[in-house]
Amino acid sequence: MSPIWMPSANRIASANLTDFMARMEARWGRRFADYASLHRWSVTQPAEFWPSIWEYAELIGVPGRLTFTGAGMLGTRWFPEASLNFAENLLRFRGDDKALVFWGENSVRRTLSHDQLYGRVAQLAAAMRAEGVGAGDRVAAYMPNMPETVIAFLAAASIGAIFTSASPDFGVQGVLDRFGQIEPKLLFVADGYFYNGKTIDSLARVAEIVERLPSVRKTVVTPYVGVDGHRIEAIRNGIMLGSFLQSASAESRIEFARLPFDHPLVIMYSSGTTGVPKCIVHGAGGALLQHVKEHRLHGDIKRGDRMFYFTTCGWMMWNWLVSGLASGATLLLYDGSPFLGRGKILFDLADAEGMTHFGTSAKFIDAIAKVGLAPIESHRLDRLRVMFSTGSPLVAESFDYVYARVKGDLQLASISGGTDILSCFVGGNPIGPVYRGEIQCAGLGMAVDVFNPEGDPIRREKGELVCTRPFPVMPLKFWNDQDNAKYRAAYLDRFPETWCHGDFAEWTAHDGFVIYGRSDATLNPGGVRIGTAEIYRQVEKLPEVLESLVIGQTWENDVRVVLFVKLRADVVLDEPMVARVKEVIRDNTTPRHVPAKILQVTDIPRTKSGKIVELAVRNIVHGEPVRNLEALANPEALDFFRDRPELMN
Numbered sequence: 001m002s003p004i005w006m007p008s009a010n011r012i013a014s015a016n017l018t019d020f021m022a023r024m025e026a027r028w029g030r031r032f033a034d035y036a037s038l039h040r041w042s043v044t045q046p047a048e049f050w051p052s053i054w055e056y057a058e059l060i061g062v063p064g065r066l067t068f069t070g071a072g073m074l075g076t077r078w079f080p081e082a083s084l085n086f087a088e089n090l091l092r093f094r095g096d097d098k099a100l101v102f103w104g105e106n107s108v109r110r111t112l113s114h115d116q117l118y119g120r121v122a123q124l125a126a127a128m129r130a131e132g133v134g135a136g137d138r139v140a141a142y143m144p145n146m147p148e149t150v151i152a153f154l155a156a157a158s159i160g161a162i163f164t165s166a167s168p169d170f171g172v173q174g175v176l177d178r179f180g181q182i183e184p185k186l187l188f189v190a191d192g193y194f195y196n197g198k199t200i201d202s203l204a205r206v207a208e209i210v211e212r213l214p215s216v217r218k219t220v221v222t223p224y225v226g227v228d229g230h231r232i233e234a235i236r237n238g239i240m241l242g243s244f245l246q247s248a249s250a251e252s253r254i255e256f257a258r259l260p261f262d263h264p265l266v267i268m269y270s271s272g273t274t275g276v277p278k279c280i281v282h283g284a285g286g287a288l289l290q291h292v293k294e295h296r297l298h299g300d301i302k303r304g305d306r307m308f309y310f311t312t313c314g315w316m317m318w319n320w321l322v323s324g325l326a327s328g329a330t331l332l333l334y335d336g337s338p339f340l341g342r343g344k345i346l347f348d349l350a351d352a353e354g355m356t357h358f359g360t361s362a363k364f365i366d367a368i369a370k371v372g373l374a375p376i377e378s379h380r381l382d383r384l385r386v387m388f389s390t391g392s393p394l395v396a397e398s399f400d401y402v403y404a405r406v407k408g409d410l411q412l413a414s415i416s417g418g419t420d421i422l423s424c425f426v427g428g429n430p431i432g433p434v435y436r437g438e439i440q441c442a443g444l445g446m447a448v449d450v451f452n453p454e455g456d457p458i459r460r461e462k463g464e465l466v467c468t469r470p471f472p473v474m475p476l477k478f479w480n481d482q483d484n485a486k487y488r489a490a491y492l493d494r495f496p497e498t499w500c501h502g503d504f505a506e507w508t509a510h511d512g513f514v515i516y517g518r519s520d521a522t523l524n525p526g527g528v529r530i531g532t533a534e535i536y537r538q539v540e541k542l543p544e545v546l547e548s549l550v551i552g553q554t555w556e557n558d559v560r561v562v563l564f565v566k567l568r569a570d571v572v573l574d575e576p577m578v579a580r581v582k583e584v585i586r587d588n589t590t591p592r593h594v595p596a597k598i599l600q601v602t603d604i605p606r607t608k609s610g611k612i613v614e615l616a617v618r619n620i621v622h623g624e625p626v627r628n629l630e631a632l633a634n635p636e637a638l639d640f641f642r643d644r645p646e647l648m649n
Contacts, residue, residue, distance in 0.1 A: 001510075003433030004399055005412065012431045016296045020056055027052065035429055035441060036511055043447040043469060050078070050289065050445060050472060057292040057326070060089050061258065068470075073497050074484060076470040079261035079285055086265055086284040087157035088256040090325040091118050097304070098330045100147050101353050104224075105194040105336020105345075112147055117154075119252060120147075124155035126251035127244050131218060133185055135160030135257055138267070140184035140216075141313060142166050142175060142206065144193040144335040148222045148241065149313050150322055152188045157265060157284065160257040161185075164267040167314035167608055168193050168200070172208050174608075174630030177276050178269050182479055183215035192225035196337040199225050207235045220244045261285030262476055268316055268419045270490075276628055278486060279479035282422045286473035290423045291323035293444060299357060299386055299413065300430040303328030309359030309388065310338050310346060315609040316419045317359065317390065329357075343368040347375045354383045361391035362398060362414075363610055366540065369401040376405055386411045386428070391611060393515045393533040396437030397541065414439045416503065416515050420491070421473050425465065425501060426513045438512035446471055450507045455495045458507070462531060464519055465505040466498050474499070504531040521614040523552040525559045528592050532614060535563065535595070538588045539581060544571045547604045550595065551618040553647060562621070562647065563595035564640075566604050573600035599646055603637040617641050 012018055021032045024041075028048055032038045042049040047067040054063050064081025091114075093099070099117040102110045112120065133139060139156040143149040143165065156163040164182060166175050168190060179187070187210065192201045203221075210219050219238045232238035239247075265284035269277035295301040307329040311317040324331055332353050338346055343364070350358060375381060387402060387410055394414040402412050413428025416439060425448050429440040442448040447469035452458045478486045494500035504519040516522075516531025523530040532550050539548045547566040552559040565581065567573060578598050586594050605613050608631065616626045620641045629635040 001435055004403055004436045005410070005434040007411065007431055007433075015300050015430045016302065017298075017300065017429070017431050020297055023056065024052060035432055039442055039444055042444040046445065046469070053289055053293050053445075057296060059288065059292070059326075060084065060092060073470050073474070073492055073499060074487075077262065078472040082261040082285060083258040084261065084285060084288070085158060085160075085256040085258055086288050087121065087154040087254070089288055090154060090157075090323065091121060091254070092326070093303075093328050094118065099325060100150060100331050100333060101306075102147050102333045102335075103349055104144075104146070104334075105196075105340065106199075106225075110147060117147075117151070118254070120151045121154045121158060122251045122254045123245050123248070124151055125158045125254055127248040128155055128159055128161065128186065130248035131186065133159060133161050135259065136264070137161045138164060138182050138184040139186045139188070140164050140166075140179050140182075141188040142168055142170070142202070142209070143188055143190050143222070143313055144168055144224065145311065145313055145318065145333050146190070146222070146224065146335055147333065148188070148190070150331070150333070153322060158254050158256050160259050160263060162264045162267055162281070165313040165318070167312035168202050169195070169312075169633065170314065170608060171630050172205050172212075174628075175205075175209050176212055177628060177630055178279070179209075179213060181276075181279050182267055184213070185215060185217050187213065187216045187219045188222065189219060190222045190224040191227040194225065194336050196339075201225070201227055203227055203231050203235065206238075210236045210238070218244065259284065264476060266319060266422070267479060268319075268422065269314075270419065277631065278481075278490070280420060281476045281479055282473070283476045287319070287422050288323065288326065290421075290471075290473040291320060292326050294320075294424055294427060295324055295327045295329070297444060298415075298424075298428045298430070299388070300411075301327045301329050301357060305329045305356040306332055306354050306383070307357045307359075308332035308334070308346075308349065308355050310334060310361070310364065311359070312609065316422050319422060321359065338364055339367065342371050343373050344375075344378070347379045347381070350381055350384055351379050355381075356383050357386045357388065358384055359388040359390075361610060362389050362394040363392060365389060365394065365398045365402065369398065369405070370543070370546070374405045376407060381407050384410060386413055386430070388413050388415055388428070390415045390417075390424075391609065393517060393536075394437075395533070395537040397537070399434070399436040416513070417443075418501070420475065420501070421471075423473050425467060426515075433510070435508070435510050435512060438508055438510060438514055440512050442511075442513070448513075450505050451495060451498075451500075455498070460506065460509060462504060462506045462516060462529065464494070465501045465503040465513075465515070466495060467501070468498050504529070518614070521551070521618070523550065523559065523561055525552065525561055525592055530561070530593055534589055535561070535585060535593055538585045538593075539563065539565065541584060542580065544568050544577065545581075547612075549601075549604050549612050549614060549617055551614055551621060553597075553618075553621055555596075560596035561593070562597045562599070564599050564601045564604070564617070566601055573598065597646060599644060601637075601640040603634060603640060605635065605637040606633050607631055608633050621647060
């Protein structure tokens with residue numbers, strides 16, 4: 001197979017990764033012939049590699065003499081003598097250059113320079129301190145993706161408080177299931193948000209949430225949609241942001257709290273479709289080190305680049321995006337529907353603001369391909385160098401679409417990791433080729449492998465994505481998890497001293513990776529393991545199919561494959577259509593992939609971050625409870641799967 005894209009000689013020469021390799025050769029007296037040799041060094045010599053990342057990124061703080069102490073997945077402690085502050089590193093740049101550019105769906109554009117961002121964080125941090133917020137206290141945000149959310153995060157981090165966030169489209173119970181466990185002292189909210197041409201008022205939900213969160217001392221309301229400010233009187237201890245800032249003396253300087261490397265930074269949440277979300281605690285040092293590595297070396301982000309990711313504040317990619325400030329990037333923030341103008345709005349943003357890095361999801365790429373969007377014809381995209389995709393597997397046909405209809409000279413970096421590690425296991429290589437359908441490489445410092453069910457490494461076969469050595473951005477713990485019992489059960493019980501991520505993957509002949517879907521949603525008819533993405537890839541080639549979802553139904557002491565399809569409004573799932581679906585799957589996979597049942601549904605349930613929920617549907621089909629409907633963006637869609645007579649025989 002030939003690459004679909006190769007970087008030019010000039011691009012390779014100017015890449016941060018090329019510079020890093022040369023510096024490491026000089027620093028450690030080693031020779032790196034290619035990326036593979038660099039990666040081997042990074043995982044076998046962590047005491048050389050990770051301090052080198054700290055030095056290369058010129059992180060602010062004291063690294064100490066020791067890279068790690070202890071041994072094993074839960075016994076290793078990274079940089080035990082170090083002290084740093086996460087926010088100090090993100091606010092290191094000064095001047096009039098733009099730090100943030102914000103576009104709201106309502107056509108509002110706002111900018112903040114590096115100096116302005118620093119000043120706003122200083123003000124808010126002082127107000128937080130005046131309110132009694134200190135290191136280890138929790139600060140929560142129920143906010144759109146807007147500058148004030150970034151400011152709240154950085155202000156909390158500057159003090160050493162632990163930040164957590166949820167998208168404002170979460171329902172009341174979904175917020176309580178998350179924030180109720182961690183008991184925040186401050187809650188930041190907006191009066192509402194805009195989405196798909198609608199103005200959504202948030203204040204009624206906020207009032208209900210706060211009544212059921214007794215730990216919240218103040219609810220700080222940011223004006224955005226222009227809801228009557230008097231209504232905050234209904235919110236217990238509610239105060240407008242302007243008034244909250246006036247409660248503290250004007251501050252122009254931030255007193256950054258220098259804290260240990262493993263001081264908690266953020267609390268993230270598992271998707272929670274099968275129970276109350278687990279609260280995953282991530283450390284400041286690990287997040288910072290991992291993010292600057294991924295941004296500078298894997299994403300080739302340089303000072304002055306303009307970095308965008310379409311994300312809500314409830315998805316880990318928001319945290320990943322914000323960390324781009326540590327590399328001197330300008331963050332492009334967008335809040336609203338990405339499908340305005342049939343998906344053109346994000347490409348309008350790219351042209352208008354000189355976007356260099358475009359972050360999106362496989363779902364978005366598939367959607368704009370289906371409506372025939374061709375940005376290569378309508379937009380310049382002259383500064384765009386990299387396109388990131390994550391959230392679900394990016395199929396080979398989507399690679400074809402990007403290079404044919406978006407931009408031909410572009411590093412398409414499919415990346416994969418998750419909330420669990422706040423980052424990636426596998427991702428982009430700016431000096432290497434891109435092969436259609438493949439993630440380029442394992443991340444530096446990440447001892448990634450693929451195991452068969454017996455725990456043996458395999459190549460060019462499908463198996464479990466694992467990591468065999470500890471790494472600095474492993475979660476510190478789960479909140480209220482005595483003796484790390486839930487932690488071990490989530491990642492470490494499958495294989496001894498090995499992180500099992502729950503992805504079904506293949507290590508390819510090009511030293512790249514293909515992700516086939518979640519291994520816990522993997523189909524197993526007749527004992528043969530099938531990744532759900534293998535079926536989606538074929539089914540969604542059909543123009544009549546808008547979306548699909550596949551599960552394994554327990555049936556007659558085996559598993560049968562059941563496919564649900566959402567079709568165009570003018571299409572009915574009749575026998576010829578069923579035959580076409582089966583034919584495209586059979587012709588492009590194997591007979592075992594062909595569903596035993598194909599059923600039409602009106603909608604497909606998804607999480608708030610846009611991921612389809614195979615496990616929740618599987619529970620519904622088997623008559624089992626879905627314990628946390630609030631994790632779903634459209635829980636009503638589950639009714640289309642309940643008590644289907646077609647699945648009774």
